[in-house]
Amino acid sequence: MIELEQVAYGYGTGTLLSDVTMSLAQGSFHFLTGPSGAGKTTLMKLCYGELVAEQGSVALFGQNVREMQRDDVAEVRRRIGVVHQDCQFLDHLSLAENIMLPLTVSGRALHDPSELQELLAWVGLQQQANAKPPELSGGERQRAALARAVIMSPDVILADEPTGNVDWDMSVRLLQLLVELNRMGKTVMIATHDMNLIRSAKSQVQARVLRISNHQVTAAGANL
Amino acid sequence: MTLLSNILRFLSGDAQADRVVPPTGFTARLTVFASAAMAFLAVFALAFSLATGRLADRWGDALAKSATIRISAPADQMDAQLLAVTEILATTPGVKEARPLGEDEQRALLEPWFGPDLPLDRLPIPRLVEVIEDDEGFDAAGLRARLAGEAPGAILDDHARWREPLVKAATRLRSLGLVAIVLITALAGVVITLAASAALSANEQVIRVLRLIGARDSYIAHAFVRRYTLRALAGAAVGTVMGALALFLLPSAGAEGGFLTGLGLQGWQWLWPLVIPLFAALVAFLATRQAALTTLQEKR
Numbered sequence: 001m002i003e004l005e006q007v008a009y010g011y012g013t014g015t016l017l018s019d020v021t022m023s024l025a026q027g028s029f030h031f032l033t034g035p036s037g038a039g040k041t042t043l044m045k046l047c048y049g050e051l052v053a054e055q056g057s058v059a060l061f062g063q064n065v066r067e068m069q070r071d072d073v074a075e076v077r078r079r080i081g082v083v084h085q086d087c088q089f090l091d092h093l094s095l096a097e098n099i100m101l102p103l104t105v106s107g108r109a110l111h112d113p114s115e116l117q118e119l120l121a122w123v124g125l126q127q128q129a130n131a132k133p134p135e136l137s138g139g140e141r142q143r144a145a146l147a148r149a150v151i152m153s154p155d156v157i158l159a160d161e162p163t164g165n166v167d168w169d170m171s172v173r174l175l176q177l178l179v180e181l182n183r184m185g186k187t188v189m190i191a192t193h194d195m196n197l198i199r200s201a202k203s204q205v206q207a208r209v210l211r212i213s214n215h216q217v218t219a220a221g222a223n224l
Numbered sequence: 225m226t227l228l229s230n231i232l233r234f235l236s237g238d239a240q241a242d243r244v245v246p247p248t249g250f251t252a253r254l255t256v257f258a259s260a261a262m263a264f265l266a267v268f269a270l271a272f273s274l275a276t277g278r279l280a281d282r283w284g285d286a287l288a289k290s291a292t293i294r295i296s297a298p299a300d301q302m303d304a305q306l307l308a309v310t311e312i313l314a315t316t317p318g319v320k321e322a323r324p325l326g327e328d329e330q331r332a333l334l335e336p337w338f339g340p341d342l343p344l345d346r347l348p349i350p351r352l353v354e355v356i357e358d359d360e361g362f363d364a365a366g367l368r369a370r371l372a373g374e375a376p377g378a379i380l381d382d383h384a385r386w387r388e389p390l391v392k393a394a395t396r397l398r399s400l401g402l403v404a405i406v407l408i409t410a411l412a413g414v415v416i417t418l419a420a421s422a423a424l425s426a427n428e429q430v431i432r433v434l435r436l437i438g439a440r441d442s443y444i445a446h447a448f449v450r451r452y453t454l455r456a457l458a459g460a461a462v463g464t465v466m467g468a469l470a471l472f473l474l475p476s477a478g479a480e481g482g483f484l485t486g487l488g489l490q491g492w493q494w495l496w497p498l499v500i501p502l503f504a505a506l507v508a509f510l511a512t513r514q515a516a517l518t519t520l521q522e523k524r
Contacts, residue, residue, distance in 0.1 A: 050436075070440070071441075074435070074439060074440040074441075075438070078437075078438035082436055084436075088429065088432060089433065090244065092243075092246040092247070093243060093244075097243070101434075101437055102437040104241065105241075105244070105434060105437060105438060105439035105440075105443055106438055106439075148437065152438070
């Protein structure tokens with residue numbers, strides 16, 4: 001679904017990623033780890049077409065990102081749900097409207113309005129449906145971002161430090177939600193430097209751990 | 225039908241899509257105010273252009289069809305020369321009507337300068353003959369030659385000497401009015417472009433979120449374009465009504481007022497201001513669309 005072939009990327013004169021080759025197969029579950037500044041967020045952005053590789057190629061659902069038109073990138077992003085560390089929302093819209101936003105911009109609607117209630121219940125935000133994003137806590141925002149990422153039923157979920165601003169209990173809760181999505185057949189990649197979170201996933205899912213080190217991505221030992 | 229249905233669809237919009245752009249106070253007010261002010265000025269520029277156009281037509285057509293023969297002769301020859309002039313005119317091709325002005329008419333012409341008690345009968349005032357041309361017009365040079373031979377005291381004034389610069393001036397004023405309308409339109413486009421660009425820059429975060437979740441650039445641009453087009457339409461409608469009202473309240477035209485009191489619109493010309501809000505909306509649509517697409521192109 002997402003394939004990187006000998007990808008290199010840097011900012012200014014510095015190289016951040018070099019000779020990165022990896023692929024995310026359908027239904028797989030990956031952790032992407034490494035120290036802060038190693039390039040986890042950059043790699044994630046390459047995986048949903050926000051950045052274009054300086055060298056090598058990135059293929060999203062068989063299409064080379066470098067050859068994509070803007071509308072093609074938009075179409076691809078409808079198949080990739082992204083959860084950011086800083087959870088960007090439109091602050092003038094309610095939580096429910098923010099979660100529905102991917103449907104709104106693609107001109108679609110839910111088949112049944114009760115689906116939104118089910119989604120809100122799944123992430124535990126039924127009571128906050130009409131709240132504005134600035135009124136939510138960090139954990140609530142992370143769960144809302146996850147709900148927004150999955151409302152289009154995407155094939156891939158990319159979560160960049162989804163537990164960075166929440167306590168341990170909420171981290172475990174978010175991990176469980178992502179594991180549930182993987183069980184539904186979604187491809188999941190979580191970027192995190194929290195090794196405890198990776199260990200806690202051991203009993204729940206078959207996950208591959210990728211580590212960024214010295215600008216390159218390597219498999220970090222056996223499956224968890 | 226396709227264009228009309230596209231316009232109707234654009235105007236009716238999508239309530240959900242409209243909400244993705246946050247209400248931005250400053251740029252919204254700037255757009256509405258600029259559109260209202262430009263429309264107000266455009267109404268006056270339009271009225272000015274139409275009024276000078278009317279003036280040019282009047283001077284050009286009405287005066288071009290008339291001429292005056294002035295007879296200066298000793299009192300004992302005056303009637304004979306007047307008779308000779310009348311006979312010449314009666315046989316001159318292109319003359320539709322020739323009529324000597326009566327004493328009262330000449331008094332009325334001189335009254336503004338010399339007052340009502342002018343003793344015309346005791347003054348050596350020339351006699352005037354008003355000549356109306358037909359559509360073909362007469363040969364001024366030939367008529368002058370005949371007058372010189374048969375009525376030496378008669379001089380033909382075909383108004384060309386003072387009519388031409390007046391018509392030229394009125395025509396140029398009309399052109400200046402049109403230039404003013406073009407400048408106002410361009411200025412409106414610039415102001416709305418700046419306001420839209422400022423709004424797009426201020427909403428960089430909104431654009432980033434919308435792109436992240438799969439919004440196409442055309443969708444994002446449309447949301448901004450529709451909002452600014454409707455604001456410009458509303459502002460220009462208010463400005464046009466205010467401008468038209470101000471024109472309506474100008475003093476009514478009268479002979480004493482001359483050009484200034486004739487500045488208002490007349491008859492079907494009152495329909496022209498209706499075009500201004502629509503034109504303002506079109507300018508806003510094009511300006512905002514260009515600004516949005518350029519800004520989005522720059523932000524990969």
